[in-house]
Amino acid sequence: MKSSVAAVVWSMIYLLLLLSLLTPLRVLTPFFLIVPGAVLFASQPFRTFAMCIIPVALILAIVNPLFLLPMAYFLIPALIMGRAYKKSVPAFHTLMIGTGVIIAEFLLLLLLATTFFHFDLSHYIRQIVTEMVAPLQDMANNNPLTQVPWDDSATQNIADVTVLMIPYALIVTSFTMAVITHALVRPILSSMGMAVPKMKPAREWRLPRALIWYYLLAIIIEWIANGSGGGWATTIAANLIPLINICFVIQTIGFFFFLVHARKWSPVLSFVFAGIVLLIHPLRIIGIIDLAFPLREAITRSKR
Template sequence: MPLQSKRLAEIALLLGIATALLILSTYTVAGVFTTLLLPLPFVFLGRRQSGSSIVWSIVIFTCVGGLLAGIAAAMMAVTVAIWGAVMGKIYAKSESAIPAIFAGAAAVFLGYLAILALSAFVFGVNLNDMFQRATEFKPPFMPQEQFDQGIQFVKMVMPAFLVLMSIIQSVVTHGLSRLLGWLIKSPVPALPPIREWSFPRSILYYYFICMISILLMSDEWDGSFWTSAVFNVKVMLDVVLTLQGLSFCLFAIHLYNRKVLAPVLIVSLFIFPPLTTILSLLGIFDLGINLRKRLETRVKRG
């Protein structure tokens, strides 16, 4: 088969798979699972095809989505297609998975913003109205004032939530791409083990600045831009420090050769959510006083 025909056949096959997944995601309960698989055809399309072929594939897929299920499906189609293609293109050019994950997260986040804008300006769906309707689901045992404060806080940290969700979705796509790449003998770059993760020490300065701002201005929070900005940065830094603490624990487990404890720790995070506070403190100490280096030196000394 000529090379051009082979490329066209591959594009047609991947678009067919993507369309089938889009139909399942739109019209069936299997969409809970198939939505996670939607970017994968475009990840491999991005890795193997030229830029013009990718653009035309995204256009065709978006039009098919619009014809099948209207503008909502078209928006989902263009978002997952760009998301997967961006990750695939960076996989093809880089030996590290990190740039692809962050580029994919950026594409997902922009997709969220586009969907919110479309909902507001085309369908007239107001985000504030949605939060207002949430008051109908207040638990009977919760005081109204406490519930209102919770809703206000969720509204305030919505940008941080969208950023974190975008990163999580990109990481999930990376994991599925790795699995599929292994199955079809087309390996995808791997992330370094979590025990080797370490964030810049400067994160501590930003964290303490946020904490001091919250303490000094706690009586003046009024939902302004700066209030929202500080809380959003604080939420994201909490997640980063928790990951740093988790990395330290896994490093210690690996150092002491107690590998059976690693899955126990991961599962415990889901069973006991307050454990994240302890991990966050460990992350602060690890960055602040280089805790893992001290531990490694102590173990080597016996």
């Protein structure tokens, strides 16, 4: 009985989240749309899951048939992540699977839109950036205190950089959606009595040492890009280096959690250090050192 009530509640939450796309909340809603589907699929038999999803689809079709598209888009990663939770797949693998599915869906939609509707993503983004920057450009040019006028070429440069960073934005957004989904779904399923694998404690976060070689390769590609003045090298460098830097930030946070745990300091310091690392990105050098040298082992030995 409790399971049936929970299924109905989650189907209602799913419907409300989808309908919120009609409101200004649509800026935040997509980050949570995978959660209800994953919870339902992981916690219910397929028959019950289908009986919960079909009414939601019918209501959306009555309100606006176009809303079936985002429902289908977010339902696919929900099914795959929900299946991973059912099979007790390790948490990190579930995150990677969810991220990969979201990216693959976006690329498929982009391919279909480009092929059948002649949609140009780069042109669309340039247009959006130009519209967003236009008020700032007017303010800068009409302000007597502004030393350097903001011309159209400056706006064009911003648009070019934005287009260049599309792969980076896609990967980070997809990973963020998967992380938010896992962070919410795991405790929900655990409260329902399901054993769902946790992420490793932050103090055990250690990325592959090969990441340093990837970073060196990215720097070399960036040098090539600076000499070539554009092309594939510029695109790779503009996206690969920021992604690797995020990895170094994660490694640095993991190191500080390890340090606090090894020294038996107050756990609050772990979050303080993490906040400082997020605010002061150059501290990621600590993560690079932690990858390149046995820094944690040295701390453990010195403690003895």
